[in-house]
Amino acid sequence: MFARIAGRYDLMNHLLSANLDILWRKKAAMACGPGHRALDLCIGSGDMALAWVREHQEGKVVGLDFCRELLERVNKKSGGNSRIIMVEGDALDMPFADGSFDAVMCAFGMRNLADVEKGMHEVARVMRRGGCCTILDFFRPRHWIPRAFYATYARYLIPLVGRWIAEDSNAYEYLHRSVRKFLSLEEFSNLMTKVGFEDIHHRHLTAGVATVLSGRRKL
Numbered sequence: 001m002f003a004r005i006a007g008r009y010d011l012m013n014h015l016l017s018a019n020l021d022i023l024w025r026k027k028a029a030m031a032c033g034p035g036h037r038a039l040d041l042c043i044g045s046g047d048m049a050l051a052w053v054r055e056h057q058e059g060k061v062v063g064l065d066f067c068r069e070l071l072e073r074v075n076k077k078s079g080g081n082s083r084i085i086m087v088e089g090d091a092l093d094m095p096f097a098d099g100s101f102d103a104v105m106c107a108f109g110m111r112n113l114a115d116v117e118k119g120m121h122e123v124a125r126v127m128r129r130g131g132c133c134t135i136l137d138f139f140r141p142r143h144w145i146p147r148a149f150y151a152t153y154a155r156y157l158i159p160l161v162g163r164w165i166a167e168d169s170n171a172y173e174y175l176h177r178s179v180r181k182f183l184s185l186e187e188f189s190n191l192m193t194k195v196g197f198e199d200i201h202h203r204h205l206t207a208g209v210a211t212v213l214s215g216r217r218k219l
């Protein structure tokens with residue numbers, strides 16, 4: 001699905017969020033502390049990794065994704081930035097040794113994993129103890145403002161725009177369905193605790209439409 005919409009991926013993100021996605025990734029990059037070696041899990045077209053290198057003057061970020069078409073876009077967009085290294089691979093079986101990363105970030109990727117719990121076990125495995133993990137995503141909402149947003153805008157308008165511009169309404173109907181099936185913020189926080197994180201805290205963005213959730217890998 002992501003390969004199908006790769007060419008219009010950035011345009012659609014910016015258009016459908018009225019450019020708020022740029023601010024959301026900047027906040028997530030600020031929350032994801034500095035590190036010698038960071039991982040951008042499900043890097044997609046690279047906007048999260050680019051936000052991180054802009055925010056932190058030092059360190060390299062490894063971007064993992066299994067969609068080659070999107071990884072090719074990162075290459076073009078980053079202009080061959082040597083601080084961003086792309087790896088094609090599966091988030092559920094990462095090609096990295098235990099404790100490889102000081103920081104892990106994942107923007108709008110967790111919701112797409114076939115097995116979130118397995119993905120988070122992998123995240124905990126590849127992080128060094130004391131490292132910071134930051135997740136930016138649309139969690140299943142509890143509060144009425146984001147609920148109303150997903151029940152109307154995301155359910156009806158986003159697929160319509162997806163059909164007109166990306167010529168793929170299915171991919172954009174998927175957004176609404178995936179949010180409905182995803183974990184709530186509380187459930188995801190509990191999962192983080194279960195796989196070995198502590199000091200878990202969050203920040204709601206745009207009245208809770210998106211949320212940045214961070215935790216520290218237990219020492």
Ligand SMILES: C[S@@+](CC[C@H](N)C(=O)[O-])C[C@H]1O[C@@H](n2cnc3c(N)ncnc32)[C@H](O)[C@@H]1O
Nearest residue numbers: 002042043044065066067090091107108109112
């Ligand atoms: C909604 S996009 C998010 C991309 C990017 N992080 C962003 O901020 O726009 C989700 C990404 O997750 C990737 N993805 C989903 N499941 C994956 C898996 N098991 N392994 C690697 N990448 C995966 C998709 O290829 C896609 O690029």
